[in-house]
Amino acid sequence: MTQTVVHLLRHGEVHNPSGILYGRLPHFRLSETGKRQALTVAEYLRDHDITHVVASPLLRAQETATPIAGSHRLELATDDRLIESENVFEGQKVSVGDGALRHPRNWPHLRDPFTPSWGEPYLRIAHRMLGAVHRARAAAAGHEAVCVSHQLPVWTVRRYLEGKRLWHNPSRRECSLASLTSLVFEDERLVGLRYAEPAGASDPKNTGA
Numbered sequence: 001m002t003q004t005v006v007h008l009l010r011h012g013e014v015h016n017p018s019g020i021l022y023g024r025l026p027h028f029r030l031s032e033t034g035k036r037q038a039l040t041v042a043e044y045l046r047d048h049d050i051t052h053v054v055a056s057p058l059l060r061a062q063e064t065a066t067p068i069a070g071s072h073r074l075e076l077a078t079d080d081r082l083i084e085s086e087n088v089f090e091g092q093k094v095s096v097g098d099g100a101l102r103h104p105r106n107w108p109h110l111r112d113p114f115t116p117s118w119g120e121p122y123l124r125i126a127h128r129m130l131g132a133v134h135r136a137r138a139a140a141a142g143h144e145a146v147c148v149s150h151q152l153p154v155w156t157v158r159r160y161l162e163g164k165r166l167w168h169n170p171s172r173r174e175c176s177l178a179s180l181t182s183l184v185f186e187d188e189r190l191v192g193l194r195y196a197e198p199a200g201a202s203d204p205k206n207t208g209a
Contacts, residue, residue, distance in 0.1 A: 012037035023090035042067035122166035129157035
């Protein structure tokens with residue numbers, strides 16, 4: 001029996017002075033705090049038996065993954081399935097009380113929070129993330145892998161694996177910036193799940209990441 005650990009790492013803090021929902025928009029990089037968070041996680045994982053590092057194609061995920069790959073002398077891989085979820089409000093401000101949510105023309109996008117109606121279906125997110133997880137597990141069989149992704153995809157696949165409903169209250173997500181959700185497999189069977197915040201906790205309402 002082969003035990004493998006797949007660490008799902010949410011990227012670090014993003015430079016976003018306009019406060020928009022950046023989603024899949026290109027060129028959103030880590031802030032200075034985010035760069036420090038990435039280095040902190042790399043140091044936290046330095047003595048782990050990591051043999052595979054893969055990231056979402058988005059810049060902030062690539063920047064978070066780079067110090068980890070470097071410290072283990074590994075080539076950084078990319079898997080498009082780790083990308084942020086689709087969202088119709090991408091590029092807009094969506095804070096309660098301002099921005100896009102104030103305009104009646106956008107209210108139809110809020111009609112169904114269970115699918116959800118404003119973006120990529122939760123079940124689709126869970127399935128693509130699960131595919132990425134198992135690809136990483138196979139690549140690091142008997143060792144550890146790191147998959148750098150985004151808050152909603154990480155939280156969605158975690159809920160899927162725990163057998164919980166996929167719709168949820170975003171303010172209750174346990175997925176801080178630069179946090180690790182670690183999946184323990186025996187062969188292809190999930191046998192454990194751990195959560196850690198090497199760079200400290202962050203506000204779960206910071207959902208645009």
